Amino acid sequence: MPALTRQDCLALDAADPLAGLRDRFDLPEGVIYLDGNSLGALPKGVAERVEQVVRAEWGRDLIRSWNTADWYGAPGRVGAKLAPLLGARPHEVTITDTISVNLYKLLVAAVRMRPGRTRILCEAGNFPSDNHIVDSVARQFGLEVVAVPAGEIAAAVDGTVAVATLSHVNYRSALMQDMGAVTEAIHRAGALAVWDLAHSSGAVRLDLDGTGADFAVGCGYKYLNGGPGAPSHIFVAERHQAAFDQPLTGWFAHAAPFRFDPGFARAEGIRAALCSTPQVLSLIALEAALDAFAGVDMGALEAKGRALGDLLIRFHDERLTRFGTAVASPRDAARRGSHVSIALDGGFPVMARLIERGIIGDFRAPDILRFGFAPPYLRFADIYDAAEALEAILAAGDWRDAPVATGAVT
Ligand SMILES: Cc1ncc(COP(=O)(O)O)c(C=O)c1O
Numbered sequence: 023m024p025a026l027t028r029q030d031c032l033a034l035d036a037a038d039p040l041a042g043l044r045d046r047f048d049l050p051e052g053v054i055y056l057d058g059n060s061l062g063a064l065p066k067g068v069a070e071r072v073e074q075v076v077r078a079e080w081g082r083d084l085i086r087s088w089n090t091a092d093w094y095g096a097p098g099r100v101g102a103k104l105a106p107l108l109g110a111r112p113h114e115v116t117i118t119d120t121i122s123v124n125l126y127k128l129l130v131a132a133v134r135m136r137p138g139r140t141r142i143l144c145e146a147g148n149f150p151s152d153n154h155i156v157d158s159v160a161r162q163f164g165l166e167v168v169a170v171p172a173g174e175i176a177a178a179v180d181g182t183v184a185v186a187t188l189s190h191v192n193y194r195s196a197l198m199q200d201m202g203a204v205t206e207a208i209h210r211a212g213a214l215a216v217w218d219l220a221h222s223s224g225a226v227r228l229d230l231d232g233t234g235a236d237f238a239v240g241c242g243y244k245y246l247n248g249g250p251g252a253p254s255h256i257f258v259a260e261r262h263q264a265a266f267d268q269p270l271t272g273w274f275a276h277a278a279p280f281r282f283d284p285g286f287a288r289a290e291g292i293r294a295a296l297c298s299t300p301q302v303l304s305l306i307a308l309e310a311a312l313d314a315f316a317g318v319d320m321g322a323l324e325a326k327g328r329a330l331g332d333l334l335i336r337f338h339d340e341r342l343t344r345f346g347t348a349v350a351s352p353r354d355a356a357r358r359g360s361h362v363s364i365a366l367d368g369g370f371p372v373m374a375r376l377i378e379r380g381i382i383g384d385f386r387a388p389d390i391l392r393f394g395f396a397p398p399y400l401r402f403a404d405i406y407d408a409a410e411a412l413e414a415i416l417a418a419g420d421w422r423d424a425p426v427a428t429g430a431v432t
């Protein structure tokens with residue numbers, strides 16, 4: 023096969039049926055943004071919508087907006103808007119809190135649904151916050167934690183396990199799990215499955231209902247572009263909602279919050295997943311951001327993310343291996359989410375230099391250069407240009423003399 027050229031990439035862009043989606047975003051000049059898997063870009067219309075909420079709904083209408091602007095219904099309304107992107111039904115998703123807080127709620131609820139079972143199964147190498155929460159829940163209920171690599175969860179689950187939790191797409195490697203097969207194995211053992219969709223929602227095709235997932239959490243600020251600190255989403259399958267007993271029983275999880283009853287009576291349906299007053303400004307920003315997905319086929323979006331990843335891997339193999347790099351993500355696009363990690367010993371200053379040139383990815387210690395491909399706004403030529411810049415930095419070699427740092431470049 024002849025070596026990849028920039029011309030090839032321009033041809034791919036010209037033939038890309040999703041190319042027009044880029045116009046739905048406000049992207050800064052001179053930047054190639056490969057970090058939408060950490061903080062998504064700003065969709066057009068969000069700033070105006072947030073300004074309207076601040077000035078009219080908050081500034082002018084004040085507290086009346088809980089009713090007149092339906093702030094009260096925003097978590098469920100935005101959850102219903104997101105649900106189709108997750109392969110869920112509108113009443114199975116709500117928007118609230120953070121991934122870690124929602125994971126805590128779901129794990130406790132799941133443990134309560136499986137009394138007598140003694141273990142929680144989790145993914146070794148998952149995002150650390152998830153496993154910190156798992157440890158805490160295990161301490162609270164006197165359970166044992168078993169951590170195994172994601173690919174071994176299905177084989178490791180047995181009748182002692184109450185709940186198994188793992189990422190659909192791993193934050194470092196981008197390894198994607200077969201949600202249907204893993205969930206089925208977890209169910210065969212009588213356990214419950216809690217999926218972390220942080221690196222999936224808005225990037226790949228999901229089918230929470232079709233795969234039989236019990237519970238899931240996901241992120242609003244990555245591929246969904248809801249803005250810094252955008253609230254997380256939480257999915258509770260309809261069949262579990264009647265028994266769903268999460269531990270953070272604040273007044274928004276009450277059946278009638280404005281009756282101010284001294285006793286707790288759980289709300290019906292997905293509202294029981296809330297705890298307290300919604301983060302209205304962030305919620306509305308996310309709601310407006312979701313307009314960027316209007317009419318988008320998630321299968322096509324997933325395919326483009328994979329094609330962008332394949333392109334970087336091809337460039338890597340043709341031009342970068344002489345620098346001691348290695349692809350640290352699955353080469354089989356069907357087993358990969360929408361980012362590609364390249365391992366390079368001491369590679370932190372390389373990412374810092376890319377960022378100086380306006381090519382923004384991130385670094386995950388100790389050795390991962392991570393490149394995220396948000397399919398709606400990235401072009402094939404962007405990947406080529408970023409990879410060429412990476413080649414130039416590696417070829418110059420002087421990055422090796424840069425002071426050693428260990429933190430994340432975000
Ligand atoms: C896989 C995964 N889980 C959990 C988190 C933590 O999310 P939060 O800060 O919303 O708790 C992140 C990212 O921060 C993540 O990538």
Ligand SMILES: Nc1c(O)cccc1C(=O)C[C@H](N)C(=O)O
Nearest residue numbers: 059060061149193194220386432
């Ligand atoms: N939430 C983040 C933040 O506040 C600062 C920097 C990065 C993040 C992230 O989301 C990191 C992301 N979960 C990751 O996969 O690395």
